[in-house]
Amino acid sequence: xxxxxxxxxxxxxxxxxxxxxxxxxxDEIIKELHSGVIRDPRPIVVVTTQRGKVPESSEPHYQGxxxxxxxxxxxxxxxxxGIEYANTAIVLADETQGExxxxxxxxxxxxxxxxxxxxxxxxxxxNSKHRGHFDHTYVDEITCVDELSExxxxxxAITHGISDVYLHLLTATDDTNxxxxxxxxxxxxxxxxxxxxxxxxxxxxQDIIPVGLVTQEVMEKKGQILRNHGGKxxxxxxxxxxxxxxxxxxxxxxxxxxxxxxxxxxxxxxAYEYPELEQL
Amino acid sequence: MERHRVWISFRSFIANLIDRYQLNxxxxxxxxxxxxxIIGSTWLYFTEKDYKLTQTEIARGExxxxxxxxxxxxxxxxxxxxxxxDYVPHTTAGWFGSIFVMLFGSLGVMALLIGNVTTIIQEGTxxxxxxxxxxxxxxxxxxxxxxxxxxxxxxxxNQLHDPVLTEQKPIVIVSESADQIPIKYTNVPLxxxxxVYYIKGxxxxxxxxxxxxxxxxxxxxxxxxERLGIRKYSGMLDNTSNDSTDRxxxxxxxxxxxxxxxxxxxxxxxxxxVAESINPxxxxxxxxxxxxxxxxFERTRIDxxxxADTIASxxxxxxATTNGLSxxxxxxLTATQDSNEIYFVKVNGGLIDKTFRQVQKIVLERKLDTxxxxxxxxxxKETLDRHGKxxxxxxxxxxxxxxENMNSNFNRNYVLGKNxxxxxxxxxxxxxxxxxxxx
Numbered sequence: 001x002x003x004x005x006x007x008x009x010x011x012x013x014x015x016x017x018x019x020x021x022x023x024x025x026x027d028e029i030i031k032e033l034h035s036g037v038i039r040d041p042r043p044i045v046v047v048t049t050q051r052g053k054v055p056e057s058s059e060p061h062y063q064g065x066x067x068x069x070x071x072x073x074x075x076x077x078x079x080x081x082g083i084e085y086a087n088t089a090i091v092l093a094d095e096t097q098g099e100x101x102x103x104x105x106x107x108x109x110x111x112x113x114x115x116x117x118x119x120x121x122x123x124x125x126x127n128s129k130h131r132g133h134f135d136h137t138y139v140d141e142i143t144c145v146d147e148l149s150e151x152x153x154x155x156x157a158i159t160h161g162i163s164d165v166y167l168h169l170l171t172a173t174d175d176t177n178x179x180x181x182x183x184x185x186x187x188x189x190x191x192x193x194x195x196x197x198x199x200x201x202x203x204x205x206q207d208i209i210p211v212g213l214v215t216q217e218v219m220e221k222k223g224q225i226l227r228n229h230g231g232k233x234x235x236x237x238x239x240x241x242x243x244x245x246x247x248x249x250x251x252x253x254x255x256x257x258x259x260x261x262x263x264x265x266x267x268x269x270x271a272y273e274y275p276e277l278e279q280l
Numbered sequence: 281m282e283r284h285r286v287w288i289s290f291r292s293f294i295a296n297l298i299d300r301y302q303l304n305x306x307x308x309x310x311x312x313x314x315x316x317x318i319i320g321s322t323w324l325y326f327t328e329k330d331y332k333l334t335q336t337e338i339a340r341g342e343x344x345x346x347x348x349x350x351x352x353x354x355x356x357x358x359x360x361x362x363x364x365x366d367y368v369p370h371t372t373a374g375w376f377g378s379i380f381v382m383l384f385g386s387l388g389v390m391a392l393l394i395g396n397v398t399t400i401i402q403e404g405t406x407x408x409x410x411x412x413x414x415x416x417x418x419x420x421x422x423x424x425x426x427x428x429x430x431x432x433x434x435x436x437x438n439q440l441h442d443p444v445l446t447e448q449k450p451i452v453i454v455s456e457s458a459d460q461i462p463i464k465y466t467n468v469p470l471x472x473x474x475x476v477y478y479i480k481g482x483x484x485x486x487x488x489x490x491x492x493x494x495x496x497x498x499x500x501x502x503x504x505x506e507r508l509g510i511r512k513y514s515g516m517l518d519n520t521s522n523d524s525t526d527r528x529x530x531x532x533x534x535x536x537x538x539x540x541x542x543x544x545x546x547x548x549x550x551x552x553x554v555a556e557s558i559n560p561x562x563x564x565x566x567x568x569x570x571x572x573x574x575x576x577f578e579r580t581r582i583d584x585x586x587x588a589d590t591i592a593s594x595x596x597x598x599x600a601t602t603n604g605l606s607x608x609x610x611x612x613l614t615a616t617q618d619s620n621e622i623y624f625v626k627v628n629g630g631l632i633d634k635t636f637r638q639v640q641k642i643v644l645e646r647k648l649d650t651x652x653x654x655x656x657x658x659x660x661k662e663t664l665d666r667h668g669k670x671x672x673x674x675x676x677x678x679x680x681x682x683x684e685n686m687n688s689n690f691n692r693n694y695v696l697g698k699n700x701x702x703x704x705x706x707x708x709x710x711x712x713x714x715x716x717x718x719x
Binding site: 008017024025028029033038068088090092094095120122124140141143144146147148149150151152153154155156157158159160161162163164165166167168169170171172176177178179180194197198201203204207208209210211212214237239241242244245257268270271272 | 435436439445480570589592597601602604605608609612614619622644648651675680703705
């Protein structure tokens, strides 16, 4: 872990992950992001006012972790963290703020967006009631811890032992599976999901199970088509899990199992490591 | 065969009605009324029957209404509901009789009855706003016990009592932190609270858990007691207040926060241990707030640990690597008619003795809207337990490998046995015979 206070910008770090706020979750996240199974681990730049909380660790997954002290809601700090060139921004809820944690997170997200709207922003929400405030932002993903755990607990009561399955899928190691989204292999453009399933069952080179697909659709929010500043419709990825075969479940954007995959689509798979499907 | 219905005998069904509508008071009042009626009618009959009407009275059109036994009873009813009307008694003793009936019957008991009914309706309306207290008579089987109340209970009830699930198990909530649990103005439809009951008491105590029927329960969910040490809570809950962060981060001193989290987990693990010691077969799922508490759980018989921090951290990391994954997991975790969930399907019928790969192909061929992602089986644990016995441990295999692995036979050619389960992503729990090849 780097100690000197040189900004990420100076070091010309690109395509990295900016983590705003250091919390009890940060250590676990770094461990996952830098686990051995990740092919090209990205550098992580931690922006926090509590510099002292970040441990001085010589463990392998702390290689490539840089600390930029400062307030994550402050523009200059974000620029020093190289937000303009970052690939992903993770905004963690600042536990010391108590019930104002979510408000702070919104401020940080707005600051990030103002400088670099294209960075993929993930925000951790403490109170699900604040979800509505993010409607006015372009935050890409919101993780509400409370909601997740209550759903998981309810599932455990219905299906005993299900948390093992989720934990397995969520942990990134060599002998556990993860969920990946990959481009449709050239060979399968124009073919259906069903044909893909047939092929992968017997494909012994890599163990892959397809579970869904992402198609490019016009984005809607609450029934309204989203448009950009020029009035053009915004097209985004629409996820279909377990595409249905019959017409009962097929509605609107949900694709059926016999839908012909297109070039810009992605398939969602479970695999031990990032699937290499281009050479098929 | 699972029996999840509430086993209430006919006697306790009546007991339920009586309790709910305070019918014992009404019964008492009705009996008094009937007694007054009988006494009054008999009195009037015996005092009035021999009365001979005078000429003036006959000329006025008066009649002796109390000369027959039956007639006396019939006419007395008018006293109770309306007063004298035309049914005036003619003897002095008769007058006493009618005053008696009207004073005690009409003004007395009737007024009380009406007052009581009004109170009952009011009380019923008030009670309808909260979760019902668990009645002492009812015995539940294969139900779900939730220990410690928090905001999460609402979503859990929402999911567990979703109409898409064919079995609607009763839920008993045990907590000491709330006097009443409100059910209005939550996001949960009222119908889902139908079989939900509340016991106010300390979930770490054996007696309270026995009251909740833990020895017959199927699942025990132990939530983190977020209000631990903050203040004794009583009264209505404000659904707009930020409950969980308030309690968990009551002070901003990080050491304080850490210690509180450890205490909350200690209490949860304790409840889990008590539950398992009373009923080792109950499936205990404990919610932990501090991931470091996990180590304590490994020394107990608690079946499942859900650590929100761990799940969230891993999910955030996954989202950073694969953008858009949070939606995938949230959709999978939400149980509704129209969305997929992960199910464990017991291997049955024609699927026994087939390999995983064969079953995958069968599912494909039959065009079932299901994706098999793995299987669950048991194997003998390598280390013996405390008593020197060899126990089974559950093995969850996801995406079994194709290539033969020297260390394990849990690959795609694994032969499924009748105690194994398949892990499937589907819109609803696969149950049709088509799936099990029993045509």
